[in-house]
Amino acid sequence: MAGRRRRQRSSNKLKLKTASRSDIPSGPTGVHQIPDHLLELVLLRVGSSVALVRAAFTCKRWRRLVADTAFLARFRSLHPAHVPGHYHVVDRPYREKPRPDGKNQVFVPDPLSSTADAIDGRHFSLDFLPECDASSAWELADSRGSLLLLYKTRSDWTRQLRFPDLLVCEPLSRRCQGIAYPPAMRLHLCFGAFLLDGGAVDDTGGCIGMSNFRVIVAVYEDVAHSRGAPRACVFSSGADGGWSLGQRAAGVPLSGFGLITYVGRTRWSRYWKMERGGVVLSLDEATAEFSLVMFPDTVVGWRDEFSTFWVIGGEDGAVRVVRMINRDLTVFAQLQGSGEWVTEKVVRLRPADIVAANERYILLTPRGETCLFSVELDTLQAESTHERNRYAGPAYPYELPWPPALQACCAADDRRPRRCR
Template identity: 25%
Template structure:
């Protein structure tokens, strides 16, 4: 007689659970019996499971609101539960109505304090990293005066004009271990140079980590003039293999500003020599085996999305090949709104605007960069798009160590 299911050895059950396609399946399996729950909640098992399964896209933050994924998106049930359980109004933070979203990574949200009511704003805005699910936050200390004074020829009102803060994504091992640490980079764009300051929750301190004079980046006069005046807030920012890439595609430039977070060095890289559609934007992702991949639209219209992959490894590859062209429905204009290491957030709207007294309608789609599968997230009517849309993913509790510092 065959052995009953409950007599399968625990190590074989663990191997079966690792092959479940979705975290929701694991949650359902853990509710079946005590043995299944013990296996699925074991720390070593969870670390293995997180290495194999990317955190699901649950929605996105824009215009100060959380937009959950709606049916038929596969994350819709979890997104609805998150929207009910979390506080995306951030009312657990003092003076929460004066805080605005700057970035979202790994279930955490970076906020800065609105200084419009201040006559004399400080050099840098106040920053906070929060966990909206567990209603906890860390208020970052101010950048020390000595570091702020090290900026060369800063623009007037640096905090409003030329600074941008963003979270550094966790590595695979950090995600697998459910790390509660985080890092924040504050990039300052000055008249003649760039500077980056890094805050680590491990030390609780800011450090000056990178600085580069514009003239040392091997740029022509036209590129230097174009890049130095652009507000960092409107630059499209991408992260791959430990590097942030900022692009000027919207302004017709084929240059990328690169910040290596391992060496904390600035440099310049080139986009593949193709005609990139300015309006649709690009997304730089990890293509595997240390190679970069770029999603983007070519030509004057954004009718088809192409995926271009580098032949060679490295931060600034010189050889590229179109890996795949993803056909999109005709009659629409498409835009890349945000990207993580695993997902793209696309928007589409009617190519010919319809006469209406209200705002135009936008459809939001997620794309898995591994499978290239498109899935609709939601539909909403809103004003013309502005910078500030951030994908929200969550897999494990991003619990911070204390409510405040």
């Protein structure tokens, strides 16, 4: 009898435990049970736009979240543009005829890029550009975002100085657009052509694309007695775009055209060295206005010496000048607000000349030699084995297009995918 009661009590306890467990609500058991707002926080921490596109192909739900305009805007605000590599100009000797294939650009992947092994270099080929005749070729002038700006050169050197034929292209989508020159400027001498962001900024953080870009061309106008003045011409894309011819900067006198040498850029301005000394010509990209800027002789070199320097800038917007002083590669920085110049970095090298420079590295050649080596600005380490050291011309960074193109279901009840950018 006592044994029967004990078995009954045990049975009752088992029933109570089973009942209590069945009352507990079931929680998430996998990634697909994570709420949308938490999944968005996870996707926002994906390292690059390439990884984000890969994540979007996981399922329709992830694709829908990634393609959302608000999500793309938040992602771009947290992650800088992804640069898989640079387009290098294969610099040719003076007056040499164009190569038989008509090309002088090569894409060099960045070995430090997180997608260096994931992107096929063939996608960056420029073999889709319009063909040129035997006496002309497309030369790279500038890059901005996912676009490249090219101009047409000709074997006749005097014709290369005139206002050039221009073309804007996007290598990954293999699209291009020719830009007809303004007839009124055809005979003016050109000393620079550059890409700018378009006037409109979309909700996803994108600011430049084949339908939204500007081109600014700097031209030299003769005034009198071998003197001239600069003028900026701006082209805007779109149905309402076209050329806008700026006023001649009569208050900015220039010496002969042959004395103007491009020496680099910062975040918002372009710079040209005109004569020996610290007088530098500056072009403000926002206003398309020219001005003369005086750099200290201690920064760019004394008036009676031949000094090579390069102007660079970074994300902080500060103006920096790189110069070789004897055997020291020196980086000067202008303090914002005060305008004071300070020595920021110094590295001792063998005697060399600066060939090109940007905010990441300096390309140099030893004096009296033809080989090249580079110095990383972050580490001040010199190396000569990188592929970029094979090309003596300037290098232009290339960013992956933004926003990325996705086949997304933007509504939960819509089964028809549509292309979202």
